[in-house]
Amino acid sequence: GQSLEQPSEVTAVEGAIVQMNCTYQTSGFYGLSWYQQHDGGAPTFLSYNALDGLEETGRFSSFLSRSDSYGYLLLQELQMKDSASYFCAVRRAGGGNKLTFGTGTQLKVEL
Amino acid sequence: NAGVTQTPKFRILKIGQSMTLQCTQDMNHNYMYWYRQDPGMGLKLIYYSVGAGITDKGEVPNGYNVSRSTTEDFPLRLELAAPSQTSVYFCASSYKGEGAEQFFGPGTRLTVL
Numbered sequence: 600g601q602s603l604e605q606p607s608e609v610t611a612v613e614g615a616i617v618q619m620n621c622t623y624q625t626s627g628f629y630g631l632s633w634y635q636q637h638d639g640g641a642p643t644f645l646s647y648n649a650l651d652g653l654e655e656t657g658r659f660s661s662f663l664s665r666s667d668s669y670g671y672l673l674l675q676e677l678q679m680k681d682s683a684s685y686f687c688a689v690r691r692a693g694g695g696n697k698l699t700f701g702t703g704t705q706l707k708v709e710l
Numbered sequence: 711n712a713g714v715t716q717t718p719k720f721r722i723l724k725i726g727q728s729m730t731l732q733c734t735q736d737m738n739h740n741y742m743y744w745y746r747q748d749p750g751m752g753l754k755l756i757y758y759s760v761g762a763g764i765t766d767k768g769e770v771p772n773g774y775n776v777s778r779s780t781t782e783d784f785p786l787r788l789e790l791a792a793p794s795q796t797s798v799y800f801c802a803s804s805y806k807g808e809g810a811e812q813f814f815g816p817g818t819r820l821t822v823l
């Protein structure tokens with residue numbers, strides 16, 4: 600089976616840096632994706648890590664450690680618009696690029 | 711490009727009714743997916759398709775059916791709706807590549823009373 604754990608809520612102030620963690624237990628792990636979802640909206644893709652290490656895209660960075668079954672999403676220079684839910688998702692073995700999603704971390708950015 | 715479109719946006723069904731949720735993508739993606747998302751939860755895969763004529767079950771397929779007669783369309787059929795199917799349904803599509811980004815439609819909010 601597959602299971603992913605994420606903290607349910609994180610609060611940070613505008614301009615700060617926040618790290619959101621994801622631990623997973625799975626067989627046939629291929630990679631870890633991150634998606635952002637604003638209230639009432641659809642998920643949007645942020646990043647994908649297949650190999651250990653850090654991937655950076657603008658203010659967003661994502662890290663993966665396959666040996667620790669652990670990843671995190673790092674957001675820098677937080678803005679109010681970053682208030683949203685952030686989901687990690689494991690790419691599963693088998694065809695079709697199937698994803699198993701965690702339950703998400705709700706990020707609240709305060710002034 | 712419109713991306714992934716879904717209809718309807720909202721629907722209320724009575725227990726035992728049936729309906730089809732429509733999903734269309736104009737990006738020529740091979741892969742398409744149906745997810746459901748319950749309040750405060752992550753997305754759960756219902757069914758997916760790797761190409762026209764090919765579909766397979768995801769994590770929570772019971773009570774649903776799909777078909778994929780064209781690359782563009784991937785409708786989801788609910789037979790004999792139950793209150794447990796009250797949820798937000800998202801359709802998504804992606805290219806075949808490793809870790810490819812999934813593009814999501816705006817969702818359908820379904821309530822079964």
